[in-house]
Amino acid sequence: MSLVDAKVRDRMIVALDYPNVSAAEALVWQLGDIVTFYKIGLELSIAGGLDLAADLIGAGKKVFLDLKLHDIGNTVERATAAAAERGVHILTVHAYPQTMAAAARGAKGSPLEVLGVTVLTSYDDTDLATAGYRMGVTDTVRLRAGQAREAGIAGVICAPTDAAMVRAILGPDGRVVTPGVRPKGADVGDQKRVATPAQAIAAGADRIVVGRPVTAAADPVAAAEAILAELAGA
Numbered sequence: 681m682s683l684v685d686a687k688v689r690d691r692m693i694v695a696l697d698y699p700n701v702s703a704a705e706a707l708v709w710q711l712g713d714i715v716t717f718y719k720i721g722l723e724l725s726i727a728g729g730l731d732l733a734a735d736l737i738g739a740g741k742k743v744f745l746d747l748k749l750h751d752i753g754n755t756v757e758r759a760t761a762a763a764a765e766r767g768v769h770i771l772t773v774h775a776y777p778q779t780m781a782a783a784a785r786g787a788k789g790s791p792l793e794v795l796g797v798t799v800l801t802s803y804d805d806t807d808l809a810t811a812g813y814r815m816g817v818t819d820t821v822r823l824r825a826g827q828a829r830e831a832g833i834a835g836v837i838c839a840p841t842d843a844a845m846v847r848a849i850l851g852p853d854g855r856v857v858t859p860g861v862r863p864k865g866a867d868v869g870d871q872k873r874v875a876t877p878a879q880a881i882a883a884g885a886d887r888i889v890v891g892r893p894v895t896a897a898a899d900p901v902a903a904a905e906a907i908l909a910e911l912a913g914a
């Protein structure tokens with residue numbers, strides 16, 4: 681294992697986007713102590729990932745449950761409280777005021793960090809217009825970051841290209857977590873608003889989320905180490 685300190689390791693969240701638990705467990709085993717923080721999203725949650733979340737927490741890892749909740753307030757509040765009870769570190773909800781306020785109530789008194797998803801990193805202005813939004817990406821992210829602060833949740837998910845603006849809105853204590861991160865030269869895939877790990881941190885992100893740059897790498901350990909080294913120097 682390299683000499684990257686624990687604080688830097690916690691800045692990188694690896695997305696376990698796998699169709700089954702055994703594939704996810706194999707990567708966790710391979711990465712060992714290098715990675716301290718894992719994200720479990722929709723695909724793996726449906727395939728038994730919630731039990732894996734409990735196992736990871738039991739093994740001392742931090743878990744980000746990326747469920748992007750959006751429902752009536754009572755449902756969101758209770759689902760958030762259930763995540764808090766299970767020792768999850770981060771939970772996402774869509775950044776709608778009613779949803780964020782409900783999640784804030786559900787997390788109250790617990791260390792769970794609720795983050796509002798502002799505008800997905802796979803969206804650009806044209807995608808928002810097609811979906812019927814009047815505002816473009818920047819204005820929508822700005823609005824939602826302000827609403828997240830007002831709702832009293834921990835912070836937001838945004839693209840690294842939005843991070844500087846969001847940091848200014850949330851202040852030093854707000855949490856800014858950025859997917860859409862690609863090491864230089866890496867395949868962008870379906871992401872549209874991307875930056876490198878170092879650029880994300882320099883723009884004000886607390887943590888970055890990386891999936892395919894690690895999971896699809898020929899050598900995931902080397903890929904994760906390279907990203908950590910870049911974060912350590914950022």
Ligand SMILES: O=c1ccn([C@@H]2O[C@H](COP(=O)(O)O)[C@@H](O)[C@H]2O)c(=O)[nH]1
Pocket residue numbers: 695697721746797799800801802837838859860861869871889890891892893
């Ligand atoms: O706006 C968002 C919100 C969540 N995600 C999630 O992050 C990872 C990114 O994976 P990559 O393979 O590094 O693209 C993935 O699990 C998404 O569901 C996001 O990309 N953008």
